[in-house]
Amino acid sequence: MGWEGVQLGGFFGIAQPIRHTEPQKIDHLFILPSSQTSQPSIRRKLKMATVVPSKTRKGTRSAACNASALSSLCCFLLIVTITIFASDGNAEGLRPAFACDARDARTKGWGFCGTNLGIAERVSDLIGRLTLQEKVRLLVNNAAEVARLGIKGYEWWSEALHGVSNVGPGTKFGGEFPAATSFPQVITTAAAFNASLWEEIGRVVSDEGRAMYNGGLGGLTYWSPNVNIFRDPRWGRGQETPGEDPVLAGKYAASYVRGLQGNLDGGRLKVAACCKHFTAYDLDNWSGVDRFHFNAKVSRQDIEDTFDVPFRSCVKEGKVASVMCSYNQVNGIPTCADPQLLRHTIRGAWRLDGYIVSDCDSVGVLYDNQHYTSTPEEAAADAIKAGLDLDCGPFLGLHTERAVQLGLLKEADINSALANTLTVQMRLGMFDGEPSKQPFGNLGPHHVCTHSHQRLALEAARQGIVLLKNHGPSLPLSPRRHRTLAVIGPNSNVTATMIGNYAGVACGYTTPLQGIGRFAKTIHQQGCAGVACSSEELFGGAIDAARQADATILVMGLDQSIEAEFRDRAGLLLPGHQQQLVTRVAAASKGPTILVLMSGGPVDVSFAKNDARIGAILWVGYPGQAGGAAIADVLFGTHNPGT
Template sequence: MKTRNILLIAGLGLCLNVTSSIAQEKFLYKDARLSTNERTADLLSHMTLEEKVGQLLCPLGWEMYTKEGNTVTYSDKYKNLLDKQHVGMFWAVFRADPWTQKTLENGLTPALAAEAANAMQRYAVEETRLGIPIFIAEEAPHGHMAIGTTVFPTGIGMASTWNPALQEQVSAVSAKEVRLQGGHIGYGPVLDLSRDPRWSRVEEAYGEDPVLSGAMGAAAAKGAGAGDLKNPFSVISTIKHFIAYGIPEGGHNGNSAIIGQRELHESFLPPFFKTVEAGALSVMTAYNSIDGIPCTADGYLLTDVLRKDWGFDGFVVSDLGSIDGIYSSHRVASSLQEAGTMALDAGVDVDLGARPFVELIDAIESGKIAMAKIDSAAARVLRLKFDMGLFENPYRDPKAAGREVRSKAHVAVSRKAAQESIVLLENKSNVLPLYAKKIKKIAVIGPNANTPYNQLGDYTAPQERTAIRTVLDGVKAKVPSAEVIYAKGTAIRDTTQSDIAAAVQAARQSDVAIVVVGGSSARDFETKYIETGAAVADAKSLSDMESGEGFDRSTLDLLGDQIKLLEAIKETGKPMIVVYIQGRPLNMNWAHEHADALLNAWYPGQEGGNAIADVIFGDYNPAGRLPISVPRSVGQLPVYYNKKVPKGHDYVETLASPLYTFGYGKSFTEFGYSDLKIKDQADGSLEISFEVKNTGSLSGDEVVQLYVRDEFASTVQPIKQLKKFDRIHLAAGKSKQVIFVLQPEDLSVINPKMERVMEAGSFHIMVGASSNDIRLEDKVQISTTVKLPLYGKIK
């Protein structure tokens, strides 16, 4: 490669520029006055095959910098990757966790992260032939996975808020923190419908419903800055995993998904379409296969649906190693090169892991794939670099990163999100809220009562202990004059740590016992990890981790001695408030029957302990609602609410219904519903209106939900399907009229010809507080059949 050489003649102070013929070319792509398409076309015209392929590579990034004390710069490995492979994108540069072996000691603070990013960009822009800035892609499913950032509730917790506006706010904070440190792409949201809680990644997704998932996903993309890449705090949202990854056979992460084309289009693709429609510009493929085709090599999904039908013009990135998996796991390619050509031909633009796409150079030269495929993929990546303004502004301000990442304002958003995500499942005899002035002694007990990492969820970097508020921290802050007695009692899994006697003694000495149980996705340095970063679950392992990527379950029971702990505390006769901190719906049968109050907090993030205490002591009236059903038994699975008719009958041993169903959640107040009205609109839509009144004595939020059942359709339909929802606030005694508008697409089905149609017929309209708590209902007759596009085009 020809380069510009600068010779400094000592003594004369004379600098001579020896410029090659290539460097003398006029690079129009550097002219910011030109359009993105013009600049992209010009840049491609100057690029070699190797340079184009380099833009399609995304290697692992945490070895791309070196740190000595408070000094950081790019590493030799980074320099070699740019010099030899012309790499245009890196993943997880700032990631810190046991897999990367980056800790609070050897990892990067926000300010140092910005300095590292600047050093990497400076080499790319100033020391390479074409000066193309790099993309840095970061994990950001519930906050940026980096040291010193703000940690929010995981996806299942955010879905429990039923508040897209709040999700938009959370995503805006997360995006800002990614950009302040020098990142450009945020991996998330996760849109996999979760119909099997044995699956290890339920915590990352928005639950079992396509409408709720689509609304939350679209809000996340908007919050991250979709449609406004010139905004210095916007990121490119990478939505994942495309598609049907959340329903693997046996709950095994990455196993094949058994699903028909109609169900794929009716339930699983719509959340992705809504999020792409909202402006998401990157889509990640899934590890699984569908009907024998690996999703990372499925041209129907990645080209016909995503690009041709939807008009998606962003880039598709493989999940880490999923192109390799076409060869090594799925066994439908006989080499890495064949796997790479299959993925590129199907519609994958970027290789996360960067092994098979390196082989594309030889594949082009041997005629196995067309050069136009490389050009198209490289153009999609380069266009976004131009749109983001990286050629003009590749650097960030380290001082701003140090000042603004995890600011007080950002932490306040985390607390609000945690508050709204908490679901009150039981409150017998109105034991909650507790009144702090009347309590002298409180026992705070359990494996998740004061274990900071257990409340943060997977895809969280190490954080300083002072930044995390556990339940014990929150309770102590609420009742500074009371005596708070803490006893762990048990670990999550490890029975050798149990000291139930100490927990019982703490409860007996107290007026009330708060017992915090559940699960953990906290990674540790003893757990082994495979190349994709998924943990290797081991039945003999004493790690507390029982959820998070790779930790699939065969039961949903509480592990270790947790049930023994609950039973022992119950026997003391003291009022018992049970809190589940968890990544999936675990077995709650015992707590449902015996606890005086039961709260579900999922993984509530760094402010979770404060938020839980806010609810327990009545400073916040809970209004979280379940986005996924809680089964009574693994033998019921799947038990999602919107199964197709007919309704299942009960089992010999148990009911067919879940313990707690989709949309369920209690409040400290009560709400009444009345005056349902359905009006035909001139544009063919239906206006549904009704009154909601707070009939209790406390202000609070209610999540109103509208469900529809198509009574007789050309294809089998769900028992009921959520169509609209809203989270509203009402002061005690106040009322509000709620209006929903159902469009023809809301009443449509996919008929036997795979056409989307609103068919003439009868529709059952149901309004209520959950999927099984319907307060108002009526039927409406549609007289005209209307054919609709299967999907709209992305504008």
């Protein structure tokens, strides 16, 4: 039977937003409430509200909010507020952040509110009205309000790596927006080699992002995508990237950014994307070296031919509105304080029309961890003069005014930084008055988790699956010949694992077990108590299941406990006793054995390639909310992974 030989009526893998506390069954998709997944229903975030520094002396540590500073508090008083974001909260009464409300009579006298004027003129007018203190408070991600000018506070940090996410404090789920479409992790969709798919995903994500902004639950500045080169396969964040190929990463960057931002007339933006993390960053925490102390020693040729390629494409082809500098140093200079990288390359050679932002607390890191400057004021001055416009973190808010007073920095330098951020906000329409009367003001709850969006999530997962081996051939399976399937493995019935990191709350899930269950009767055994697979205690049940079934599907691999931000791997083998489980189950199976690998980074499965008892191997990455449906479609031939 060919790949196209099985056709099923109806569409599977479509969910509705999570609104109930009990499992529901909708269109053959079981939806679990968030409390039954690894996505917490209530997310508690500690957000730096105020940092009051004690007196500092040369060589002492500042208040950068990084891992080491938080652990010791570094002689600072941290006034911390706890913000609770509940997934079933009430969003009624929330308003999006915008300025120049027509109901405020004062706006008629403010040039920056004049939509008949050019954006540059409006930005200049606004900057001219701000005091130095007000300007400094606008240099950080949680920008303060300027009440006397009708400007609300704004949180710049939102994420949309592969769907609208609540990882950043600028976006939260609740009320009429309990979830958003969660597409496959980037490493998976990149494997589709389909630029139109990437752009369409970006368009859908920005539709949902604009809808959440209109509902008062989201921002318009998304610090995505991650287009770093995945050079070291052990890197925990490689899953977030398009992979190791600079050309592919560049094509992905430009396509996804175009989809997000909308390519509107007059330079207007639907949302503002951000390509990160510039540059030569592919280590988080490995063998005693972490990203806060990592110095990437890279030749000029390697920078230009490899590491910078996706960023150049992002800026020049994608017309991205922002670039983020990284924690690490490149050849001894912190990226966020390197004028060659920021001012001369990004803004000069590539002509960035937008702002440059630091990775969170990177400015503090270059002083605290890397000891690049003697004082925090020097660190603030170096970063701004190098070309940094916005600090994710409190550092510039704490030390920039004093840097001006010491003569390390001119107020004109701050004005230049603000001009770049304010220009992006005006291109987004945030100074044009009531959002409902602006382009995209009609987008709302009914434009999130739609059937068409979820169909695209399924299609993206299908296209990203890679067939690594098919001996015999063993695939596709036949519902007539393979009536009973043993479905085994620690990833065989997972939900949140399928969406990887930097994800939000998915509309719903189809697990591998549920997807396969559409085609055949299943016998399910986990085999391992989690992907760490630290013992063989559950092997017996898995082996018995394989002996009874017409075919065996092993869903193995990794999850965020093995590879993640600040969690690099020591090697490339399957964790714990997974290899032993695969080998023993394959030996016992009375029918074909199929190995399905769920992972972001590569896994060495040469043992399975060389084992004749394992007929086929699929790599599925982290396939998103509809991953189980996509896996089943490939296994049973309703989708050909070669197309």
